[in-house]
Amino acid sequence: MNPPPRAQVSxxxxxGEMRQLKDHQQTREELLNRVHSLKAELHDWRYKMDAKVKNxxxxxxxxxxxxxxxxxALRRELxxxxxxxxxxxxxxxxNQEHRYSAASSPSARLNRVHED
Structure with a gap:
């Protein structure tokens, strides 16, 4: 006994709906896996960046x-x-003042006169 045609269509x-639901679930799982993977990558990247910043x-x-x-040191040296x-x-x-005053003293003048 064959089911009526309407039951076959149904x-x-x-x-078709079951296949579509299965496809959606598979896509959902793939997306969730991808999100988890991206979160892990982000966590690793942040960890590496924090280490670099600290360094x-x-x-x-x-x-x-x-x-x-x-x-x-340069300030002290300066x-x-x-x-x-x-x-x-x-x-x-x-020294210049001493030479000038010594050269212009009376005894220095006398020495020069006697030398001449």
């Missing part, structure tokens, strides 16, 4: 300290050089 429609911050801090130390130059200028002035 069965084939149901089979770069450490390097930057070291460079900053080095720059500070070198700047301080100060020492300035002090040395001021002393040399002062000594040079004193």
């Amino acid at each position: 069965m084939s429609g149901l089979d 770069y911050k450490g390097e930057l801090s070291e460079l900053k300290d080095t720059l500070h130390n070198e700047t301080e 100060e020492e050089t300035s002090t040395r130059l001021k002393r040399q200028i002062s000594k040079t002035r004193d």
Whole structure:
């Protein structure tokens, strides 16, 4: 006994809907797997970026300290050089004043007269 034609159409429609439902479920599973995969990739990427940022911050801090130390050393060196130059200028002035005053003293004039 064959089912009436309407029942056959209904069965084939149901089979089509079942296939379609199965396809949708498969697509849904694929999409969920992809989302989980992307989340894992994002987590790994963030972890790597955090490590790089931490590393770069450490390097930057070291460079900053080095720059500070070198700047301080240069400041001290400049100060020492300035002090040395001021002393040399002062000594040079004193020597010139001493020579001038010695050359213009009365005894120096007498020595020059006797030498002539």
